[in-house]
Amino acid sequence: MMNSRFTDKTIPFMLEAGQQTDPGWLDRHQQTYDEIVRLPFLELAQTLKSELQDTVPDYHFPTRGIGRIKRAANKVVSGEACYKDWLSLSAAKPSASRFERNPHLFLGILPGIAPYMGVILAGGLFMPTSAQLKRVRQAIARDAEPFHTLFSDPTFARFFSKGFELENMAARMPRGFDPEHSDEQWLRLKTFLVVKRVSSDVFTSPEFAMWVVQHYRQLARLNRLLEAALDRP
Template sequence: MQIEKSTFQFLQNLQKNNNRDWFAEHKDMYLKAQKNAKNVFFEIYQKLQIHDAIEKSKMMRIYRDVRFSKDKTPYKPHFANSYSRLGAELRGSYFLRIRPGESFLAGGFWEPNKEDLFRIRKEIEQDASEIIEILKDKNYIKHFGGTFDSFSELKTAPRGFDKEHPDVDLLRKKGFIAVKNFTDEEVLSENFTDKVDESYRALRPFFNLFSDILTTNLNGESIL
C-alpha cells in the first residue's frame, strides 16, 4: 500500500482552492484520496502492532475549527493520523502527516500535563545522562537529528529550577518530540510505510526511558 499521486494532487488542488464550493464539487476526489490515506495509515498501524502495543489509531478530520483561528480556510490540506500506545505503563504516541512539501512523522510527548512535565524536569535536574545518551544514539541521530523538538520553550529555567543548571536547555522545553521530515518523493515511494515504521522503531529507546521515568518516583520505585 502506498500514497497515490492522485491523493497528492487532490491535496495540492485543495491548497489552491480552500473553499467550500470547490470542495463540494470535488467531494468524490476527496473520498478517494481519504480512502487511500486511511489504508496507508492502517498498514502502518499493523506494522506498529508487530513491535509495540497500540491502543488507538485515529485519523484526523480534514475540516478545520475556524471559530478561534485567524486562518478562516475551512479545510486542512493534509491527511494526518495518530497512534496512541496501550496502557499506563507505555507512554508516548506516534503521529504522521501527509502534506505536499510538508510531510513529517513525529513521536513523543506533545504538551504533557503539568504533573508529567514536572516529573520529567525533576529527572533532568537530578541526572539527565540517560536522556542525553538517547539523543547521542547513532540510530536516533540518523532518523531525528539528535534533538528534541518542543515547538514551545521557556526563555529561562522553569520556576523552582536552577537557571545555571548544565542541562537548562532541556529544562526549558514544554514538550519532548522527535520529528522526521519526508520529501514528496519519499512519501510517494513504494516503501514509504516501511520507512515510517523504521523511524518509529528508532523511537523505542526514547519511549522506554520516558515511560520508566513517568511510572516511577525519583528513587526508581513504581508509582502504578
C-alpha cells in the first residue's frame, strides 16, 4: 500500500499542466506536483516491480526516470505547452529487436488523450510489426481455444469482463485467412489488447497499487499466450 496517493486533484493538475507555456510554472507548483503526481507515481512503480517479479521475472519494470511531466526544452516549439498532460508505465520482456515490441503491461494517466480521457489499464500487444501481426493471427487461425479459455475463465472475467478490444480492426479479412473463420473479428485485429478504464474512486484509493497488481497478474496470463504465439516459427 502506497504512503503517497493520487487524489481527486491529480487529473485537474495534469490537465492544467498540459496548457502551460511558461517554463517556470512547475517551479511555482512543485510541492503540489510532488504530493499528488510524482511521488504517488514513483511509489506505484516500485510497488509493481516488487510485487510482480515473482509472476513475470523476465519483465523489466522501470522505476527511474519516470513521473516527469516537463518536456525537454529542445522539443518544445514556441507557443506550445512546456509540460505533458499524461504519464504512463509499461512493463514487458526486453525486446531482442528495436523494431518490435513485446506484449506489455500498461498503465496510463491520459486525461487529455482521446478516446480514453482518463486512467486506463491494459495488457497485450500494441503496435505489432507486420511479422508479429501475422504470427498472432496464424496462432488464432490454427487454434484460438487458449484465448477463449482465458477470457471465459471466472477469475480472469472477474477482472476483465471483455476480451480483445475490437476498435482497431482491418476493414476486411487479411489475405490468406478464411473469411468464414469463427474468430474472424480477432483475425482482423491490428492490435491485441485488453483494456480497462479505471474509475476515479479506484484511482484515488490507498489500495490502488495492489488493485493494479491483481489486474496485472491476470493480464500476464494473456501476455504469455501472445508471447507463445510470437515465439512459434
